[in-house]
Amino acid sequence: MSQFSLVGTKFMLSAQDMDRAIAFYRDVIGLDVKERSPWWSELTYGTAIVALHGGGDGAFRRTGLSFTVDDIDAACEAVAQGGGRVRSGPEDRGDEGIYLAELTDPEGNGFMMSQDKA
Numbered sequence: 001m002s003q004f005s006l007v008g009t010k011f012m013l014s015a016q017d018m019d020r021a022i023a024f025y026r027d028v029i030g031l032d033v034k035e036r037s038p039w040w041s042e043l044t045y046g047t048a049i050v051a052l053h054g055g056g057d058g059a060f061r062r063t064g065l066s067f068t069v070d071d072i073d074a075a076c077e078a079v080a081q082g083g084g085r086v087r088s089g090p091e092d093r094g095d096e097g098i099y100l101a102e103l104t105d106p107e108g109n110g111f112m113m114s115q116d117k118a
Contacts, residue, residue, distance in 0.1 A: 010042075010049040011065055013109045014056030020083065021052045021107050028082030029067065058108045065111040072099045072115035079103050079113075090115070 015021035018038050025031045031043035031050060039054035050065070069075040072090040080086055087110065089101030098114040105111065 008047055008049065010051050011063070012051045012053055013063060013065070013105070013107065014061070015041075015052040015054055015107045016056040016058040017107065018052060018054055021105065024082055024084065024106050025050055025052070028078050028084065052107075056107050056109075060104060060108045060110060062110045065109070067111070067113050069113050069115055072101055072113055075113050075115075076101050076103065079105075082106075092117070 013021070018036075018041060022033060022036060022041055022043070025043045026033055031045050033041070034044045034049070035042040041052040043050045043052070067075075076086045076090060083106040085104045087102040087104055090099040090113075091101070093100050097117050099117060101113045103111055103113060
C-alpha cells in the first residue's frame, strides 16, 4: 500500500510563446486559465491540469496528451484555424471503437484527439 495519497494530475508542455500557448488551449481547446506567468501557466478541465513551461524552442515533440471530443472533424478544423496543425486523421480505428487524429499545437507539442464511435 502506498505511503502517500495522490491529489491530482498535471501534464506539462513546453511553450515558446506563452501568450500564444495560453490562447490556443483556452480559446481552441476550451481549458480554463488557473494560473498565468511568462514561465509557468496552468489551464484546467475538471481536475486535470495542462501546465505550460516557458523556454520551449517550437520543435515538434510527442507528448502523449490526448483529448476526447464529441465531434472530431469540427475539433480538427478548430485546431487548424487556431494555429495548430492536423498531422493525421481523423482515422477510423476499427475495433478500438474510436476515431483518432494526431495534431500539433502552435508550440510544436504533438497531441491526439479521439471521438467515441457511438
